[in-house]
Amino acid sequence: QVIKCKAAVLWELNKPFSIEEVEVAPPKAHEVRIKTKEYVQYNPSETKKNLCGGSAVKNLPANTGNVEESVLSSSPGDKVIPLFIPQCGKCNVCKHPEANLCLKFQLKEPRGTLNDGTCRFTCRGKPIHHFLGTSTFTQYTVVDEMSVAKIHADSPLEKVCLIGCGFSTGYGSAVKIAKVTQGSTCAVFGLGGVGLSVIMGCKAAGAARIIAVDINKDKFARAKQVGATECINPQDYEKPIEEVLKEVSGGGVDFSFEVIGRLDTMMSALLCCQEAYGVSVIVGVPPHAQNISMNPMLLLTGRTWKGAIFGGFKSKESVPKLVTDFMAKKFSLDQLITHVLPLEKINEGFDLLRSGMSVRTILTF
Incomplete structure (x- = not known):
C-alpha cells in the first residue's frame, strides 16, 4: 500500500527545505521500504555542494537526504543502514578484493531514481527524485536491496547512524x-x-x-x-x-x-x-x-x-562489521555528535553546520 508521511523536500537549489506530506509507493522486487528512526547530516565544509545545490542534486524536486542514518525495517523489524554506495556483488568492482565503487553507484551521473529508473515518492502530484538511491529526510523511504545493510539488533540507532557515511569515510x-x-x-x-x-x-x-x-x-x-x-x-x-x-x-x-x-x-x-x-x-x-x-x-x-569513497569499505559487508566493532567498544562516536534536532528544524541544522558550530547533527523523527 501507498504510505503518506512527512518529509523534507528540496524544490529548488540553494533554497530551504520544505516540510511536506509525501506519498511513498510500496517496494518493487528486490527493494525494501524502511521506516526512518534517526538521521545524521553531512558537515558542509566537506560536502555541502552535494546537499545544497551541487552536482549530486541535479534532478529536482528532490527528496534529498544524507546516507548517515539508522532505520528500522518496516516489514521484518530488522535494524538497517541504507547505503549510498550499493554493493551488487556481481560487477567487476564488487568482485575485486580491494575495490568498493560498485558500478551501480550513481554519484558521477545521478539519475534521481532507484535502480529500475523510477521514483517511489510523490508530492503535490509531482514525482520526487531520490538522492543517491537512499533519500532519508522522510519518515519512510524505499531503497534497492543492494543498498541496505542489516546491523546488530541491539545497536543504538542514534549513534551507529554515523557509520552510514562520515565516520566510515x-x-x-x-x-x-x-x-x-x-x-x-x-x-x-x-x-x-x-x-x-x-x-x-x-x-x-x-x-x-x-x-x-x-x-x-x-x-x-x-x-x-x-x-x-x-x-x-x-x-x-x-x-x-x-x-x-x-x-x-x-x-x-x-x-x-x-x-x-x-x-x-x-x-x-x-x-x-x-x-x-x-x-x-x-x-x-x-x-x-x-x-x-x-x-x-x-x-x-x-x-x-x-x-x-566511503573509506574504501565494501558497503553491504563492511557496515555490519563496523557496527559490531562499535558495540565491542573498539571506537567511540560520542565526540562526533554535537546536536540533536527534530526533522521540522532541518534548516536550522544546516545553518549550524554551515556556521561551523556543529560537527554532526542528528535529526529525529
Whole structure:
C-alpha cells in the first residue's frame, strides 16, 4: 500500500527545505521500504555542494537526504543502514578484493531514481527524485536491496547512524586506504566530522604523531580529544603550510589526508608528504568541473597519491562489521555528535553546520 508521511523536500537549489506530506509507493522486487528512526547530516565544509545545490542534486524536486542514518525495517523489524554506495556483488568492482565503487553507484551521473529508473515518492502530484538511491529526510523511504545493510539488533540507532557515511569515510581512509603504520606521523587537513574520523583511524592504527590542520582554532580541542597530538593553524605562519609541516616532521609526514575538498589544500597535503615514501589521500569532495595541475616529479620521487569513497569499505559487508566493532567498544562516536534536532528544524541544522558550530547533527523523527 501507498504510505503518506512527512518529509523534507528540496524544490529548488540553494533554497530551504520544505516540510511536506509525501506519498511513498510500496517496494518493487528486490527493494525494501524502511521506516526512518534517526538521521545524521553531512558537515558542509566537506560536502555541502552535494546537499545544497551541487552536482549530486541535479534532478529536482528532490527528496534529498544524507546516507548517515539508522532505520528500522518496516516489514521484518530488522535494524538497517541504507547505503549510498550499493554493493551488487556481481560487477567487476564488487568482485575485486580491494575495490568498493560498485558500478551501480550513481554519484558521477545521478539519475534521481532507484535502480529500475523510477521514483517511489510523490508530492503535490509531482514525482520526487531520490538522492543517491537512499533519500532519508522522510519518515519512510524505499531503497534497492543492494543498498541496505542489516546491523546488530541491539545497536543504538542514534549513534551507529554515523557509520552510514562520515565516520566510515574518514576512519577507512586511514586504516584501509592509507594503511597508516605503527609509530608513523600523519597530517589531517580539515577538522569536520570526517576529518575527526580520520584522526580516530590514525590513532587506531598506532600513529605516533597526528597533526591536525585547520583555520578554525575552535576545532582544536575536539581534535585532541579524538586523538590529535598537535594542532596547526596555517594562518599563524607566513610560509606555506606544507613547508611548516615538513619542518615540524623532519622532512615530511608519512601520511597526509585532505578532508576539505579544496584544490589548494589537496596540493599542500601532497607536498607535505615525505618525497620518497609519503602517502597522501584525497578524502574531501573536490569542486565540480575543476582540475588540478601538478608536476609529475612530485610522484616520480616515490610519493603515492590516492583517493577513495566511503573509506574504501565494501558497503553491504563492511557496515555490519563496523557496527559490531562499535558495540565491542573498539571506537567511540560520542565526540562526533554535537546536536540533536527534530526533522521540522532541518534548516536550522544546516545553518549550524554551515556556521561551523556543529560537527554532526542528528535529526529525529
